[in-house]
Amino acid sequence: MSQTRKKNSSDGETKPRTSFVNKFLRGSEFMSSKAENRKESNDLETTDFHPSNAAQETATLDMVALLPLLPDLEKLDISWNDSVGGNLHLVTQQMHLVSKLKILRLGSCRLTMDDVRALGEALEVIPDLEELNLSWNSEVGGNLPLTLQKFQEGSKIQTLELVDCDLTSEDGAFVGQLLPMMQNLEVLDLSINRNIGASLNSIAQGLKSTSNLKVLKLHSCGLSQESVRLLDATFRYLCELKKLDLSCNRELGGGFEDSSAQLVTLERLEVLDLHQCSLTADDVASLTQVIPLLASLQELDLSANKRMGCSSEHLLSRLRFLPTLKSLLINSCALETETFTALAEASTYLPTLEILDLSWNKCVGGNLKLLLEALKFLASLRVLRLSSCALVTEDVALLASVIHTGHLAKLQTLDLSYNDSICDAGWAVFCQNVWFLKELTELDISLRPSASRDCGQWFRHLLCAVAKLSEITEIGMKRWILPTSQEEELEHFHQDHRRSIHFDLGHSKKTATCEAEGELSPETNHAGALILDFSPLAL
Template identity: 45%
Template sequence: MESSDAQRSRDGSQKRSAIDLIMNQIRRKTSFTERRQKPVGFLFRPGENNDRKNGGIPEMKESDNSEGKNTESENTDSVDTEVGSVVGWGRVKQFVEKLGKKPDSQTLSLSHCDLTATDVLELATLLTFLTQLEELDLSWNDLVGGSLKALTFHLQHVGKLRGLRLCGCRLTAQDLTALGESLDSVPLLEIVDLSWNAGVGGAGLRSLTSQLRYGCMIRELRLVDCQLTDADIKALGQALPLMTNLEDLDLSCNRIATGGVRELFSSLNAAHGLRSLTLHMCGLEQDDLCILGEALQFFPTLQRLDLSANKGASGGLAKMTKSLAQMTHLSGLDIHLCCLTEEDAIALVQVIPSLSALKELDVSSNKKIGDCLQSLLSVLPLPVTRRLLLNNCGLSADSYQALGSAVPSLSQLERLNVSWSKSVGGNLKLLLGGLPCTSCKLQDLRLSSCDLTTEDVLHLASASKRGVLSQVKRLDLSYNGGVGDSGWVALFGEGAGGLRALEELDVSLRPSSSPPPASPWLPALLEAVATLPSLAHVALQHWVLRQDERDKLENIMSKKRHAGM
């Protein structure tokens, strides 16, 4: 029988902690290294060894002892560093998982985590263990505002940081000052997103931009809805010459006065590498577009221009087409909801032939486009067009016919939106018939409020069976109350097999005092939801579902969510 001492020894070895195992491994490596070291005499030629014996070369005993001490010190430091790293990463994991997120040494996303000031302070102390961190997202945590300095003080530990997102954090001017003072600690920072922080406006932005250095690496700057004032725009304009690497600037939802527009655009000529400029809902007017047109000559590399939701700019597009025609690299143009006039629409048709690289065009919510769509389609580079958004454009029967005729040429089309176009109802076959069966790249199809009929949805089911919709991820069929039960049964039954990539489905109805029941076709939908691997969102608003039917749908969706975790 084994002795009690042997038994206790084996039990003790089984209970050793992870730290003990790590220390043991390090000791074994150290011992192995020491065993491999050769005697000092082997480093000398025989003659030199003899000289040592004869006293010609004095023995360096003090030096040897000192070297041994240094080796021992280095090994101890290495052990401390490795063990500290293991313990530190354990603290990081515990902190991140406590917030319901997954730890990642390179990308840390803590958005919507209800972080407190204490959490921010704890995160700051953990940065020393995140030396490989490249992306940090703390967006939509209200209490980050006012406590950011505790974090920025430790940014020197994450010198590889490339992206910092602080959207909706209620940042204060003091936060921005602290962020500006820490910019030297993160020299590789490329992405700064401070959107939806009202505190950025009102001289807060200057606290940040005044700390920028010439040639800084910032490539993407987003300041959406920051309540920027004329003084802020001026400060930004003065900082733009320093940001020589700037490629993407987003100032959406900040009302920019004409004076600010002139200040901004006159400074943008220093941003020679600018590729994307977004001025969505900035209150631009006709004169502002004229100023922008003059500045466009300095943007030879501009690839995306967004002037959407600037209703006051109506009539201004016609005044900047001469400059717009020089933008030969422009691949995306968004001018939706700009109240384009007939003159604007004609000017657009004239300038499109010069935009040979154009792949994305959004002219939605401009009624005048419907009158000239046929002319517009005749000049668009259809074979390379990827996104075509024509929703709420007042498409007539003739313009819809022109679109149907153009579809076979749209071989690279990924997104098509013709929602709120009544001319589609009863004629969906015209649109679907031109799509290729095997090589269709369509990923997003939106047909909301198109007066679709049962026959239209039957054609959609047939197209799905042929493989036309095999790449579609988002399908919007909402607000089409004229579709009968047989149409939905066909789409979610025999047509579901052709929707393998579907992620989002919307078949909601308009609010009604007497909404119809979904029972006749819901079993087909439930079976489709269960079998379609990527489907994660289903909208059925204003349909009547029994409680047991709701429970079944929720149960299926819950299982899919857990399976995807």
């Protein structure tokens, strides 16, 4: 089981520090928030305390002992517990006692082939299951039929998540055959399974039978240009689809040139993620005819498609036809002045925009004035990222003027990092006005990793501003050097203002954290359904 370590002060012995209950209890939202950070989680787990097999089995038995007492259990989440691996049969043998189970989450449990087989047998006795999550269990790959073979036509499954399960092309083909049996399916996440691209033909055929599908995630699945054609042929069957994620499929570039016409049939699509897909100029030309017609679109991510920079002028100008757009991520797209101008003009027609990321587009530097008029209309903007945009002193001075007039009153996150060309006078003007951002929680003005620089007198203005910002908690100032006098000012600031504000100067200091001991208490939702969450309290 993944646990933190605690050394006994007397003998230095390593011991688990949490009770059984605390080992298993954990908010289920943790797993979803870490969906794309599995590698980091693995790194953390290697330093954790791992009990012996006997201890693991004992912990699992303790949990199993609870199941007979919970006949109305509807949600069981034992994700992120290594102790489950190799011992899942102890749980599945009791599944008939919780036959009302609707949600079963086993993400990152180090499941073995025997576990996968045992689970497959157990699913037969929980006919009302609506959600199954087996993500981050590599042994599921190559053995998926052992788990899902009991699914029958008319299955009640609404959510199936198999992220980073090392699925094979054969598994992908099996999913395609299985999909027609899951006509209630609303969420399908096969992300980070790089081999299933080869079986997308089967999956695409199966998707034609999932008319209730609302979320389709194929992030980093080895999709190709041909994959776009196959998916395009299915879109007219997915009239309820709200979220489509095809990101991080670098071989997909060029596939939209002649295969995006059916995207327009996704009238309810709210989220379209195409970041890091190697989009070509022809792809952009094709998408220009489609994206502006997606009237329900709220989130658009085109980031890290550097080849679209010089060809996206028409696409960006037509974003004005998406008045409900809330999030626009177009960082690292090698935008040129003309495309940035088109975006700036279109932004004035996006009154609901909350998130705008233009980072790593050098054309913004010296041209931020083109966007400033739009910023006056973006009353809902909460996040503005302009990292590594080659901003100059004039840019931040103009930004400060917009802030001063109150046009960015809702801003919570402002990232101006890696803009090393701004002089001390520019930072001074900015810091004198940043306190007008009353809802600001995060500010980043860090320098590039290769740079270091002494703080100017503007640092005092920053401290004065922070004292007036009641919501701010994080200030990124990496590689700014504080002389002794300013370090003392910062120390006095912390003494005078008893608030949790982290000034990140890039020092290798560990942040203190508070840990709360949890109690095992089944909770009841408004409908009287019993919910029990056994995912771990902390990594």
